[in-house]
Amino acid sequence: MEGMGGVVAETPDFCPPPLSPRMLPFASCLPGSLLLWAFLLLLLGAASPQDSEEPDSYTECTDGYEWDADSQHCRDVNECLTIPEACKGEMKCINHYGGYLCLPRSAAVISDLHSEGPPPPAASAQHPNPCPPGYEPDEQESCVDVDECTQAIHDCRPSQDCHNLPGSYQCTCPDGYRKIGPECVDIDECRYRYCQHRCVNLPGSFRCQCEPGFQLGPNNRSCVDVNECDMGAPCEQRCFNSYGTFLCRCNQGYELHRDGFSCSDIDECSYSSYLCQYRCVNEPGRFSCHCPQGYQLLATRLCQDIDECETGAHQCSEAQTCVNFHGGYRCVDTNRCVEPYVQVSDNRCLCPASNPLCREQPSSIVHRYMSITSERSVPADVFQIQATSVYPGAYNAFQIRAGNTQGDFYIRQINNVSAMLVLARPVTGPREYVLDLEMVTMNSLMSYRASSVLRLTVFVGAYTF
Numbered sequence: 001m002e003g004m005g006g007v008v009a010e011t012p013d014f015c016p017p018p019l020s021p022r023m024l025p026f027a028s029c030l031p032g033s034l035l036l037w038a039f040l041l042l043l044l045g046a047a048s049p050q051d052s053e054e055p056d057s058y059t060e061c062t063d064g065y066e067w068d069a070d071s072q073h074c075r076d077v078n079e080c081l082t083i084p085e086a087c088k089g090e091m092k093c094i095n096h097y098g099g100y101l102c103l104p105r106s107a108a109v110i111s112d113l114h115s116e117g118p119p120p121p122a123a124s125a126q127h128p129n130p131c132p133p134g135y136e137p138d139e140q141e142s143c144v145d146v147d148e149c150t151q152a153i154h155d156c157r158p159s160q161d162c163h164n165l166p167g168s169y170q171c172t173c174p175d176g177y178r179k180i181g182p183e184c185v186d187i188d189e190c191r192y193r194y195c196q197h198r199c200v201n202l203p204g205s206f207r208c209q210c211e212p213g214f215q216l217g218p219n220n221r222s223c224v225d226v227n228e229c230d231m232g233a234p235c236e237q238r239c240f241n242s243y244g245t246f247l248c249r250c251n252q253g254y255e256l257h258r259d260g261f262s263c264s265d266i267d268e269c270s271y272s273s274y275l276c277q278y279r280c281v282n283e284p285g286r287f288s289c290h291c292p293q294g295y296q297l298l299a300t301r302l303c304q305d306i307d308e309c310e311t312g313a314h315q316c317s318e319a320q321t322c323v324n325f326h327g328g329y330r331c332v333d334t335n336r337c338v339e340p341y342v343q344v345s346d347n348r349c350l351c352p353a354s355n356p357l358c359r360e361q362p363s364s365i366v367h368r369y370m371s372i373t374s375e376r377s378v379p380a381d382v383f384q385i386q387a388t389s390v391y392p393g394a395y396n397a398f399q400i401r402a403g404n405t406q407g408d409f410y411i412r413q414i415n416n417v418s419a420m421l422v423l424a425r426p427v428t429g430p431r432e433y434v435l436d437l438e439m440v441t442m443n444s445l446m447s448y449r450a451s452s453v454l455r456l457t458v459f460v461g462a463y464t465f
C-alpha cells in the first residue's frame with residue numbers, strides 16, 4: 001500500500017460496482033462515453049487496509065495530510081497547489097481529502113468533491129457488509145475476496161502496479177522502477193555501466209548500443225566487431241576487415257577511387273614513355289608492350305627483330321637468297337652477276353681478264369648485305385673492309401665508288417689492308433643504299449694496279465631498334 005493519492009480511472013460505460021461499506025462513492029455515471037468514477041480510499045478517520053493498525057491519535061499524518069498543531073488534527077494538503085504539475089496535460093486538478101483527482105476539464109464534478117467538510121462516513125452504507133475487510137458476500141452469502149485492482153478501488157499511483165491480495169491489495173513499483181517519495185521513478189540503469197559502448201535508458205529498462213562497426217554480443221551488453229567484409233561491404237575488389245571498420249583495397253594495376261570503395265584502372269602507359277620500347281597498351285589492371293611488324297617482344301618491353309630467314313617465315317625461292325634486315329627480309333637472286341661478269345661463287349662475280357670489256361672494270365664484285373637501325377648516333381663505324389690477300393710491298397687504297405650521292409657515308413682507312421665504312425649522318429628508314437666500296441691495290445713501283453669492288457647493300461630499318 002503506497003500513498004494516498006486520488007485516482008482517476010477511465011473505464012467502459014458502466015456504473016460503479018457495489019462498494020464495501022468502508023468505501024464511499026464520489027462519482028456517478030457521467031454523461032457521454034467517458035465515465036469517470038473515483039474513490040477516495042482514505043477519508044478522515046478511515047484507514048487504508050495496510051494502515052489499519054495505526055493508532056487513532058497520532059502526530060504523524062498519513063500521506064496527503066499534514067499535522068495542524070492548532071487544531072491537533074491532521075489537515076488535508078491541497079496537492080493541486082503544492083505538487084507542480086499534479087495533473088498532466090488537459091486534466092484539471094481537484095483537491096480532496098488525503099489526495100487529489102485529475103479529471104478532464106470537460107467533466108462535470110459532483111459538488112461533494114468541493115465540499116470542505118468531511119464526506120459522509122463509509123459506515124452510512126445502507127447494506128451492512130457481513131464480511132471482513134476486503135471481502136464481500138456473493139450470491140451464496142459467502143465472503144469472497146474483492147479484487148480492488150480490477151475494480152479500481154485502490155489508491156495505487158499511476159506509476160505503480162496494483163496487485164490484488166486476499167482481503168487486500170498492494171501497490172508496487174514495476175521492474176526497472178524504484179520508489180522515490182510516493183512515486184515510482186524509472187531507474188537509470190545506464191549509471192551502472194552495464195554496457196560496453198553506449199547505454200540508452202528506457203522507461204523501466206535499458207538497452208546497450210554499439211558504435212558503428214560493432215554489434216551487440218550474445219549477452220546484449222558487450223560489443224563485438226562486425227566483419228563487414230562478410231556482410232556485403234561495398235568494396236569493389238578487396239575487403240579487409242579491421243577492428244570496428246573495414247578497408248577496401250584494389251588489385252595490382254588498379255587504384256582506389258576517392259569514394260574508398262571502387263577501383264579504377266591505372267593507365268600505366270601514361271606514367272612513362274620508357275615502359276615499352278615501341279608501343280604501350282593499357283589494359284584492365286595491367287599494360288603490355290607491343291612491337292611493330294617484323295619484331296617480337298623480348299622479355300617484357302624490348303622489341304627484337306625477327307630473322308625471317310632463320311625462322312623459315314620467308315618466301316624466297318630456290319634460286320634466291322634470303323637476306324634479313326631490321327623489320328623484314330629480302331629475297332635476292334643468288335646469281336647477281338651481270339655480263340661481262342661471271343659467277344665464281346655465291347656472292348662473287350669475276351670479270352675475266354681475257355675479256356676486252358673487262359679492261360676498265362673492277363676485276364671482281366662481291367655482294368654483301370647489312371642492316372642498320374634508324375637514327376644511329378654519328379659518326380658510326382658500320383662496316384670494315386679487309387683485303388683478303390696481302391702481297392709484299394703492295395698498297396691498298398679504299399674509296400666509295402658509287403651509291404653515296406648524298407654523302408651519308410665516308411671511308412676511314414685503317415691501314416694499307418683494311419678500312420672502315422663510317423655513317424656520317426643520321427639516317428631514317430625505311431630505306432636502302434647500295435654502295436660500291438672499291439679497293440685499289442698497287443705495288444710500290446706503281447707498275448701494277450688492280451681494282452675490286454664490294455657491293456654493299458645497307459638496309460636502314462624504320463625504327464631505332
Ligand SMILES: *[C@@H]1O[C@H](CO)[C@@H](O)[C@H](O)[C@H]1NC(C)=O
Pocket residue numbers: 218219220
Ligand atoms: C538479448 O536481446 C534479445 C532481443 O531483445 C533477447 O531475445 C535475448 O534473450 C537477449 N539475450 C540476453 C542474454 O539477454
Ligand SMILES: *[C@@H]1O[C@H](CO)[C@@H](O)[C@H](O)[C@H]1NC(C)=O
Pocket residue numbers: 392393394395416417444
Ligand atoms: C702495307 O702493309 C704491309 C703489312 O703491314 C707492309 O708489309 C707493307 O710494306 C705496307 N706497304 C706500304 C707501301 O706501306
